[in-house]
Amino acid sequence: MYDLIVIGAGLAGLMAAHTAAQAGLKVKIIAKGLGALHWGAGTVDVLGYYPDEQTPIERPLEAVLRLAEAEPGHPYALVGADRLAEALQAFRALTVELGLPYVGAGDGGNLWLPSPAGTPRPACLAPQAQWAGRLEGPGQGAPMLIVGLQGMRDLYPQMVAANLAKLGYPARAASLPLELVTPRRDSNTAQLAAALDAPAVRSRLAAALKPLVHAGERVGLPAIVGMKDHPAALAQLQAEIGAPVFEVPTLPPSVPGMRMYAALRHRLQRLGVRLEINLEIIAFHAEGGRVVSIETETSARPLRHEARGYLLATGGVLGGGIASDYLGNARETAFGLPLALPAEGEPWFRPRFFDPAGHPFFRAGVAVDRLFRPVDVAGAPVYENVWAAGGLLAHADPIRERSLEGIAIATGMAAARQAVGALRVAAQ
Amino acid sequence: MHTVSWHSVGEMLDACIKCNICSSYCPVAAATDKFPGPKYVGPQAQRFRERGQAHSPDHSVDYCSACRVCNEACPSGIKIAEINARAKAQIVEDRGIPLRNWLLGRNELLGKAGSLAPHLANLAMHNPVSRLAAEKVMGIAREAPIPRWSTHGTFGAWMKRTHAERLRAERKVVYFHGCSTMYYEPEVGQAAVAVFEHNGYEVIVPPQNCCGLPMLNNGEFPAAEKLYRSNVAKLLPYAEQGYAIVGTSISCVLTLREEAAELLDIEDEASRKLRLAMWDMCEWLRDLHQRGELRTDFRPLEMVLPYHVSCQSRAHRMGRPALDVMALVPGLDARESDARCCGLAGTYGFKAEKYEIAMQVGREAFQFIEDQGPDVRYVAADSEICRWQLEHGTGKKARHPVEVLAAAYGLYDLEARRLEA
Numbered sequence: 029m030y031d032l033i034v035i036g037a038g039l040a041g042l043m044a045a046h047t048a049a050q051a052g053l054k055v056k057i058i059a060k061g062l063g064a065l066h067w068g069a070g071t072v073d074v075l076g077y078y079p080d081e082q083t084p085i086e087r088p089l090e091a092v093l094r095l096a097e098a099e100p101g102h103p104y105a106l107v108g109a110d111r112l113a114e115a116l117q118a119f120r121a122l123t124v125e126l127g128l129p130y131v132g133a134g135d136g137g138n139l140w141l142p143s144p145a146g147t148p149r150p151a152c153l154a155p156q157a158q159w160a161g162r163l164e165g166p167g168q169g170a171p172m173l174i175v176g177l178q179g180m181r182d183l184y185p186q187m188v189a190a191n192l193a194k195l196g197y198p199a200r201a202a203s204l205p206l207e208l209v210t211p212r213r214d215s216n217t218a219q220l221a222a223a224l225d226a227p228a229v230r231s232r233l234a235a236a237l238k239p240l241v242h243a244g245e246r247v248g249l250p251a252i253v254g255m256k257d258h259p260a261a262l263a264q265l266q267a268e269i270g271a272p273v274f275e276v277p278t279l280p281p282s283v284p285g286m287r288m289y290a291a292l293r294h295r296l297q298r299l300g301v302r303l304e305i306n307l308e309i310i311a312f313h314a315e316g317g318r319v320v321s322i323e324t325e326t327s328a329r330p331l332r333h334e335a336r337g338y339l340l341a342t343g344g345v346l347g348g349g350i351a352s353d354y355l356g357n358a359r360e361t362a363f364g365l366p367l368a369l370p371a372e373g374e375p376w377f378r379p380r381f382f383d384p385a386g387h388p389f390f391r392a393g394v395a396v397d398r399l400f401r402p403v404d405v406a407g408a409p410v411y412e413n414v415w416a417a418g419g420l421l422a423h424a425d426p427i428r429e430r431s432l433e434g435i436a437i438a439t440g441m442a443a444a445r446q447a448v449g450a451l452r453v454a455a456q
Numbered sequence: 457m458h459t460v461s462w463h464s465v466g467e468m469l470d471a472c473i474k475c476n477i478c479s480s481y482c483p484v485a486a487a488t489d490k491f492p493g494p495k496y497v498g499p500q501a502q503r504f505r506e507r508g509q510a511h512s513p514d515h516s517v518d519y520c521s522a523c524r525v526c527n528e529a530c531p532s533g534i535k536i537a538e539i540n541a542r543a544k545a546q547i548v549e550d551r552g553i554p555l556r557n558w559l560l561g562r563n564e565l566l567g568k569a570g571s572l573a574p575h576l577a578n579l580a581m582h583n584p585v586s587r588l589a590a591e592k593v594m595g596i597a598r599e600a601p602i603p604r605w606s607t608h609g610t611f612g613a614w615m616k617r618t619h620a621e622r623l624r625a626e627r628k629v630v631y632f633h634g635c636s637t638m639y640y641e642p643e644v645g646q647a648a649v650a651v652f653e654h655n656g657y658e659v660i661v662p663p664q665n666c667c668g669l670p671m672l673n674n675g676e677f678p679a680a681e682k683l684y685r686s687n688v689a690k691l692l693p694y695a696e697q698g699y700a701i702v703g704t705s706i707s708c709v710l711t712l713r714e715e716a717a718e719l720l721d722i723e724d725e726a727s728r729k730l731r732l733a734m735w736d737m738c739e740w741l742r743d744l745h746q747r748g749e750l751r752t753d754f755r756p757l758e759m760v761l762p763y764h765v766s767c768q769s770r771a772h773r774m775g776r777p778a779l780d781v782m783a784l785v786p787g788l789d790a791r792e793s794d795a796r797c798c799g800l801a802g803t804y805g806f807k808a809e810k811y812e813i814a815m816q817v818g819r820e821a822f823q824f825i826e827d828q829g830p831d832v833r834y835v836a837a838d839s840e841i842c843r844w845q846l847e848h849g850t851g852k853k854a855r856h857p858v859e860v861l862a863a864a865y866g867l868y869d870l871e872a873r874r875l876e877a
Contacts, residue, residue, distance in 0.1 A: 062528075062529055216479050216480050302775075327772045328731050
């Protein structure tokens with residue numbers, strides 16, 4: 029019998045499982061799919077924009093305080109600035125242990141990093157490999173040489189460089205033959221990254237690249253610099269090219285996300301956490317205000333899972349934690365929990381697709397109390413032993429706010445701590 | 457005659473968002489340029505496959521190993537491997553089946569024939585000259601881990617021989633052994649019978665035939681349908697009487713309870729009943745334990761045991777029952793491998809043009825086993841295919857988890873692969 033079943037294998041679920049397992053709980057993760065780490069840029073975005081504002085935020089940890097006042101239901105308001113800072117610290121420490129260190133500005137301010145479109149995007153923490161790509165303001169910082177591979181579909185160096193240059197960041201582009209990395213005619217980012225796990229391939233790429241680099245330039249490569257052997261791959265390329273090298277995220281799936289997913293998964297396995305993918309919840313049983321068991325779909329009869337507690341990290345509208353249809357129905361997919369939706373009569377979507385204020389429906393989600401237990405309309409917890417975290421939580425629009433990973437890490441850890449505390453008390 | 461239908465595929469195509477996660481995780485696409493990846497030969501090429509169209513637009517679908525890693529990775533829930541299986545069947549329907557694939561689909565026939573004189577059959581099949589000939593003439597890879605016929609008699613013969621010793625009890629279970637246990641690894645069946653009986657169950661072994669998976673894999677849907685319907689007819693009476701029908705071959709169980717009906721578009725009451733009556737061995741034991749009825753008088757087995765998760769085990773979506781029950785054995789450190797596939801994938805790696813691909817795919821699994829240390833003597837896997845490939849790739853002895861459990865009950869010699877006297 030498990031102490032805690034975490035539902036969802038994105039960053040929130042993985043961090044929640046890690047927190048609970050480290051505290052000594054017996055934990056299992058079940059998930060329908062592989063999780064949102066495969067979609068992101070690999071950065072930890074904490075807060076890039078206030079809702080309804082277009083001026084980017086410079087200091088997310090301070091901005092969170094203002095956000096909490098304006099939006100008392102926002103996940104960051106529940107976590108609080110101190111616990112958020114603590115969670116980010118803990119995450120950084122964990123990434124160092126995992127051998128995939130994340131870095132951030134000394135003052136906790138946002139970094140500006142080139143997106144795959146060549147525009148600056150705010151992030152609080154970034155994989156070491158993205159550090160040398162910091163955009164410190166138009167006209168500042170070393171000029172960039174963005175290098176791509178001919179025939180690679182997931183990053184276009186000319187577009188990246190042209191857009192950066194237009195915004196005042198000196199940048200130019202170059203393309204190298206794909207054959208330097210792979211003999212194959214066609215490869216995806218994961219395959220190219222795996223090819224660059226071989227030191228000889230890295231040397232070949234470095235030798236071809238070095239003559240293209242002007243003095244004082246830094247070199248941006250697609251985020252394919254090694255899969256399993258990434259830190260060594262980055263170090264070798266920098267040493268052999270003789271210039272700072274940084275990764276530019278590509279179109280999904282994200283190699284930096286896949287690296288982190290694999291590293292976290294191994295760590296969790298070592299902590300004795302079972303991770304079972306492709307399980308979809310189809311039923312659950314509750315008694316006396318507690319969820320007793322859940323059932324997942326199989327090739328035959330439903331499979332019953334029992335635990336003393338359940339932590340939902342199933343994601344929001346995009347992640348699959350909330351299902352909706354064109355008739356205007358929305359439901360929470362695991363336990364049918366009450367959803368905080370746009371008010372009756374208010375539209376789900378604004379007329380413009382790219383409306384800078386975002387769409388009201390993307391702020392929908394599960395409302396929770398201070399202990400991260402989902403609550404009903406009256407504010408009372410629905411189940412004593414169910415906790416929720418991550419993109420599922422209401423009153424945030426993580427993609428618009430650029431707060432996806434910050435919310436995932438902070439609420440994943442905070443909700444898991446609540447679960448650990450409650451389950452310990454219950455055991456005594 | 458059965459014609460390939462695209463029932464249940466159509467709507468799925470629109471759900472593909474072209475994210476490429478399937479291609480990023482596909483172990484075959486990572487190993488060879490001949491397979492561009494599940495997204496291309498599956499949801500994309502499918503747009504151009506019409507009923508009655510003379511040529512499939514993409515013959516590289518033949519290089520899909522049917523491991524289903526894509527199904528698991530897909531965020532939109534598309535059954536890509538099933539799209540590919542239907543596409544292969546359409547190619548076979550259009551142009552017929554090569555003799556080699558016809559033969560590989562008939563493992564039951566091969567099993568029966570070889571078992572008439574297993575020593576002779578092994579000698580005839582497993583010598584360098586005939587293997588070379590089989591490669592040159594038939595396209596069956598000469599190094600491939602083709603199994604040896606059991607020289608201690610078939611599982612059926614053993615059941616007959618030991619008829620008088622078998623437990624008679626109120627509680628009964630039906631055992632589906634599959635062709636591999638019948639002709640190549642009767643030890644697995646003996647271990648299963650010992651574990652059933654140790655838990656107080658009388659074992660019924662009804663007439664049964666090949667589940668049809670090798671034919672489904674090779675695109676021979678009409679022949680597979682005959683086998684499937686024949687099994688349904690033979691097993692249905694037991695399902696209707698409420699018996700659990702338990703199999704040790706995880707792929708046969710998957711075929712009988714889901715895959716055959718899905719690919720052949722069979723949605724009748726008999727199929728539904730069979731589906732609900734069938735269990736994987738470890739899944740059934742886990743259920744027994746959840747009900748508090750599994751005997752747990754296990755002796756300690758002090759060892760590290762790498763456990764390879766077979767593709768079919770993942771496809772069952774039933775968690776890790778083998779790990780759950782092996783966790784009850786004191787001292788046993790069963791370690792889950794996250795290798796995507798052993799590579800052999802049914803009859804895939806037996807084919808000369810695919811053998812190297814299969815071995816390259818298998819490297820992940822071989823490496824995981826190596827990494828568990830030099831003292832590792834055994835590896836465990838629920839599928840016979842994986843066991844053969846893992847032995848071939850690592851030199852370790854591969855066992856079914858039920859053999860491990862039988863050994864922990866003190867009923868079975870894991871090394872010699874025979875029941876304790």
